[in-house]
Amino acid sequence: MPFQTGNGITYKSIFKTMLKKILLGLLVIFIIAQFFRPEKNQHLRDLNEDFLRVMDPPLAIGRDIKAACYDCHSNYTNYPWYSNINPISYWMADHIKHGKGNLNFSEWTKYDTETQIHKLEEFVEEAKGRHMPIKGYLITHKEARLNNEQLAKMIAWVETVKKSLQ
Numbered sequence: 001m002p003f004q005t006g007n008g009i010t011y012k013s014i015f016k017t018m019l020k021k022i023l024l025g026l027l028v029i030f031i032i033a034q035f036f037r038p039e040k041n042q043h044l045r046d047l048n049e050d051f052l053r054v055m056d057p058p059l060a061i062g063r064d065i066k067a068a069c070y071d072c073h074s075n076y077t078n079y080p081w082y083s084n085i086n087p088i089s090y091w092m093a094d095h096i097k098h099g100k101g102n103l104n105f106s107e108w109t110k111y112d113t114e115t116q117i118h119k120l121e122e123f124v125e126e127a128k129g130r131h132m133p134i135k136g137y138l139i140t141h142k143e144a145r146l147n148n149e150q151l152a153k154m155i156a157w158v159e160t161v162k163k164s165l166q
């Protein structure tokens, strides 16, 4: 028999035992990983520094910007239930860290005017090209999927804010 080792144990059974051990090992790692959590991005905000608060857009536009951008670009993220599962939690924390690092709406007034104008230029660019929000986010966040009309209104409003700063 080609699949027989010297002492009657088949390679198939050795392979099966190994596979079981590997899967068990992965399960243990997964469970232990659940004890580690990145810090949540839910800090009390000074709303007086907040972009939407200061700029006061029409209600629907404010709602769209909040739904589409704020989870990654502010100091307060609304976490879905699966964000508690590792490694998803770390993956999200990374997005938030980089998103906020580039543009933080919660600390809008801390930017000088020149920076604000530049950020709004980037805002328009990213939104127009539908580069933002990042694709994966849209799969699970229906409210962040803006239709063309919502997007056009949002961009037009951002353009007027930008002009008012120039």
Ligand code: HEC
Residues within 6 Å of the ligand: 065, 068, 069, 070, 071, 072, 073, 094, 095, 096, 098, 099, 102, 103, 119, 122, 123, 126, 127, 132, 133, 134, 137
């Ligand atoms: C799921 C997280 C997430 C959401 C939601 C999101 N962004 Fe981002 N954003 C990021 C990350 C991460 C970066 C950092 C750049 C990169 O790695 O692509 C970024 C970068 C940016 C930048 C800087 C781009 C540059 O050239 O440096 C702008 C502007 C921006 N986002 C605007 C927006 C706007 C506007 C929305 C809403 C319409 C939005 N983002 C929604 C994660 C997000």
